[in-house]
Amino acid sequence: xxxxxxxxxxxxxxxxxxxxxxxxxxxxxxxxxxxxxxxxxxxxxxxxxxxxxxxxxxxxxxxxxxxxxxxxxxxxxxxxxxxxxxxxxxxxxxxxxxxxxxxxxxxxxxxxxxxxxxxxxxxxxxxxxxxxxxxxxxxxxxxxxxxxxxxxxxxxxxxxxxxxxxxxxxxxxxxxxxxxxxxxxxxxxxxxxxxxxxxxxxxxxxxxxxxxxxxxxxxxxxxxxxxxxxxxxxxxxxxxxxxxxxxxxxxxxxxxxxxxxxxxxx
Numbered sequence: 516x517x518x519x520x521x522x523x524x525x526x527x528x529x530x531x532x533x534x535x536x537x538x539x540x541x542x543x544x545x546x547x548x549x550x551x552x553x554x555x556x557x558x559x560x561x562x563x564x565x566x567x568x569x570x571x572x573x574x575x576x577x578x579x580x581x582x583x584x585x586x587x588x589x590x591x592x593x594x595x596x597x598x599x600x601x602x603x604x605x606x607x608x609x610x611x612x613x614x615x616x617x618x619x620x621x622x623x624x625x626x627x628x629x630x631x632x633x634x635x636x637x638x639x640x641x642x643x644x645x646x647x648x649x650x651x652x653x654x655x656x657x658x659x660x661x662x663x664x665x666x667x668x669x670x671x672x673x674x675x676x677x678x679x680x681x682x683x684x685x686x687x688x689x690x691x692x693x694x695x696x697x698x699x700x701x702x703x704x705x706x707x708x709x710x711x712x713x714x715x716x717x718x719x720x721x722x723x724x725x726x727x728x729x730x731x732x733x734x735x736x737x738x739x740x741x742x743x744x745x746x747x748x749x750x751x752x753x754x755x756x757x758x759x760x761x762x763x764x765x766x767x768x769x770x771x772x773x774x775x776x777x778x779x780x781x
Contacts, residue, residue, distance in 0.1 A: 523758055527765050534612070534774045541612040541774070546571060546594065548762055549610055549719065552751060553597055555759070557606055557717070559750035560742060563599040570596040570665050573607070576643040579628055579636065590647060593625070598669050604713050605637065611720040613774060622718065626739055629714040637709040641672055642698045648678075649691050656690065657682050663697070671709065673702035715740065719747060721770040744770040 534541040549556075554565035573596035577589055595608040607625060611617050628636060644666075646652060648659035660682055666672045678693035699705035722743035748763035748770075 523761055527761060531765060531768070534769070535776070542610055542616070545612060546610060550595060552754075552759060552762065553595055553608065555754055556719075556742065556747050556750055557597055557599075557608075559753070560740070560746070561599075561604070561606075561715070563601065563604055566598050566600055566669065568597075568665055568668070570662060574644045574647055574662075575625075575628075576640070576647065578643055579640045590643075591624075598671075602670055602708055603711055604715055606715045606717055608717045608719060611718065612769065614721060617718075617720065622716075622739065625716045629716045629738065635710075637671075637712050637714065638699055638706065641666065641709070642700060645672065645694055645698050649694050650687065651691065656694075667697070671705055672699055673697040673705060717742060720744070721773065 530541060530544060533539050550569050550571055553569050554567055557563075558565045571594065572592045573594075575591040575593050577591065593607050594610045595606075597606040597608065598604065599606075607629065609622070609625065628640075645663065648656050648663060650656055653659060660675060660679055663672060663675055664679075667675050673696065675693075675697050678690060678697060681687050681690035681693050695701075699709055716738065717740045719742045722745055744766040748766040751759040751763040751766075754760075
């Protein structure tokens with residue numbers, strides 16, 4: 516083991532080495548670090564105080580995109596969801612550590628659902644997420660309730676007290692109806708908050724010419740907020756946190772030296 520490195524430094528050095536290996540997916544390993552600093556990153560970029568919590572792998576049911584009520588349709592995932600403290604801006608963040616993984620189709624779907632004028636989209640979206648948690652739709656209701664509890668703390672869904680009580684009981688009696696009653700449509704305060712909610716799509720990626728060509732038209736749209744690794748690093752360096760500064764250094768390196776460079780070259 517390298518004696519000069521420990522803790523986060525050793526972890527980052529390992530990630531830095533392994534990112535060049537075939538089939539190694541850096542995005543799936545480094546997302547925890549982005550998640551730790553995401554509120555600071557978004558606050559620096561958008562100038563709005565952020566909630567300290569972030570939800571990873573936020574469900575994106577296809578019925579929301581299509582504007583239909585059909586819980587049998589598959590559900591995609593968005594890398595992170597975050598909200599500001601005023602509870603009027605909801606950030607949907609996609610992370611790309613490799614420009615080769617940028618999908619114009621994926622971004623177009625995100626921009627479509629976030630487009631202004633789609634009244635009731637958040638009401639429909641969160642109702643669809645609650646449907647995903649019902650026992651008829653999943654064997655992982657308890658895990659979904661952990662996710663939904665974050666949304667409850669953000670004031671976006673109704674009380675889940677009865678649902679949690681039922682989910683951890685022996686017979687789970689009343690669980691489905693308790694989840695149904697937590698839908699924002701049944702909660703005036705949630706409904707009012709979601710009506711004025713602004714959806715903000717964000718992508719974090721390395722800055723490279725190919726990152727724009729891969730995004731095609733989506734990259735030129737004003738409603739997509741792109742944060743390059745160098746932008747993120749600059750914000751992290753202002754925090755005065757040694758861990759943030761360490762992470763920032765690697766982000767700048769990953770942007771300047773993409774994976775799969777010639778072996779042995781710095």
